[in-house]
Amino acid sequence: xxxxxxxxxxxxxxxxxxxxxxxxxxxxxxxxxxxxxxxxxxxxxxxxxxxxxxxxxxxxxxxxxxxxxxxxxxxxxxxxxxxxxxxxxxxxxxxxxxxxxxxxxxxxxxxxxxxxxxxxxxxxxxxxxxxxxxxxxxxxxxxxxxxxxxxxxxxxxxxxxxxxxxxxxxxxxxxxxxxxxxxxxxxxxxxxxxxxxxxxxxxxxxxxxxxxxxxxxxxxxxxxxxxxxxxxxxxxxxxxxxxxxxxxxxxxxxxxxxxxxxxxxxxxxxxxxxxxxxxxxxxxxxxxxxxxxxxxxxxxxxxxxxxxxxxxxxxxxxxxxxxxxxxxxxxxxxxxxxxxxxxxxxxxxxxxxxxxxxxxxxxxxxxxxxxxxx
Ligand code: FES
Ligand SMILES: [Fe+2]
Numbered sequence: 001x002x003x004x005x006x007x008x009x010x011x012x013x014x015x016x017x018x019x020x021x022x023x024x025x026x027x028x029x030x031x032x033x034x035x036x037x038x039x040x041x042x043x044x045x046x047x048x049x050x051x052x053x054x055x056x057x058x059x060x061x062x063x064x065x066x067x068x069x070x071x072x073x074x075x076x077x078x079x080x081x082x083x084x085x086x087x088x089x090x091x092x093x094x095x096x097x098x099x100x101x102x103x104x105x106x107x108x109x110x111x112x113x114x115x116x117x118x119x120x121x122x123x124x125x126x127x128x129x130x131x132x133x134x135x136x137x138x139x140x141x142x143x144x145x146x147x148x149x150x151x152x153x154x155x156x157x158x159x160x161x162x163x164x165x166x167x168x169x170x171x172x173x174x175x176x177x178x179x180x181x182x183x184x185x186x187x188x189x190x191x192x193x194x195x196x197x198x199x200x201x202x203x204x205x206x207x208x209x210x211x212x213x214x215x216x217x218x219x220x221x222x223x224x225x226x227x228x229x230x231x232x233x234x235x236x237x238x239x240x241x242x243x244x245x246x247x248x249x250x251x252x253x254x255x256x257x258x259x260x261x262x263x264x265x266x267x268x269x270x271x272x273x274x275x276x277x278x279x280x281x282x283x284x285x286x287x288x289x290x291x292x293x294x295x296x297x298x299x300x301x302x303x304x305x306x307x308x309x310x311x312x313x314x315x316x317x318x319x320x321x322x323x324x325x326x327x328x329x330x331x332x333x334x335x336x337x338x339x340x341x342x343x344x345x346x347x348x349x350x351x352x353x354x355x356x357x358x359x360x361x362x363x364x365x366x367x368x369x370x371x372x373x374x
């Protein structure tokens with residue numbers, strides 16, 4: 001594969017891909033229900049009974065730690081008449097997962113424990129909660145909602161190794177959701193290029209070499225569906241913070257020999273992004289709500305021991321990411337207003353600065369090609 005595509009290689013997707021309900025439904029089934037999706041961080045589910053929920057489209061999974069220490073995914077639908085079992089996005093179940101409709105109760109591993117008044121010939125063992133695959137990778141919890149036999153995350157991201165080896169020993173310091181009037185692909189495609197950065201991200205431009213992105217022959221290190229590179233900060237900058245400096249008194253214990261210290265991962269198949277700095281890690285997801293609505297979530301990790309207030313300021317440490325995201329949000333809504341225009345037709349990519357967009361669309365077309373009529 002060439003490291004730099006010739007100019008004007010490839011065209012974007014047709015208008016229909018961004019506005020059609022039919023495409024949206026197919027994306028859920030083929031793209032999102034058939035891949036690993038970010039669900040949270042292991043620090044949220046360390047104790048038996050602790051759970052987080054993952055919901056997207058018509059998928060809804062409880063990810064819960066069992067009494068045996070195993071983390072499992074359980075589809076959030078009662079085996080009696082199908083009621084949703086848990087409504088909170090996270091929490092702790094005390095003794096069991098109890099359905100509030102007719103009080104069937106399940107153990108944390110999904111086994112049906114109690115089904116009141118069902119009679120002596122009722123066999124609870126055949127009514128356990130259906131399972132979804134869960135995998136923890138570097139402390140990051142992924143769920144695969146659609147069954148099947150997916151290749152493990154660790155295998156799919158085999159070339160990704162952060163020097164911040166304490167990512168697994170982190171905790172969530174802040175989560176920010178942005179609901180946008182845009183298609184999820186417009187958000188993801190915006191994240192894949194920095195062609196727009198010099199014009200739109202003046203703050204980021206002070207610490208990040210926006211012009212180097214895509215032009216330095218870094219090519220495509222990694223697998224066919226992700227990119228993993230060193231974040232190209234300007235000389236003197238070491239962290240994606242407002243000052244470009246380490247702003248936490250409790251940074252990660254980095255081992256530069258172990259791999260990339262300031263790693264930047266974008267995983268196309270999962271619309272998942274991870275930016276590691278010496279004092280924090282930013283995780284980004286890009287989830288569809290409808291053809292015209294999507295939700296971008298930023299989750300910020302810090303070392304497990306880092307004390308908010310005393311050792312870092314949660315209102316400032318992540319500000320460079322949040323300010324940049326707000327600028328990107330406006331762009332994502334602006335581009336969607338134009339993409340839905342009846343006169344829109346896709347133009348050519350910049351072969352150097354938008355090469356990652358081309359790669360994403362290759363992945364997307366490989367899954368959706370017969371539905372998207374170019
Ligand atoms: S639907 Fe859950 S107990 Fe009846
Ligand atoms: Fe941007």
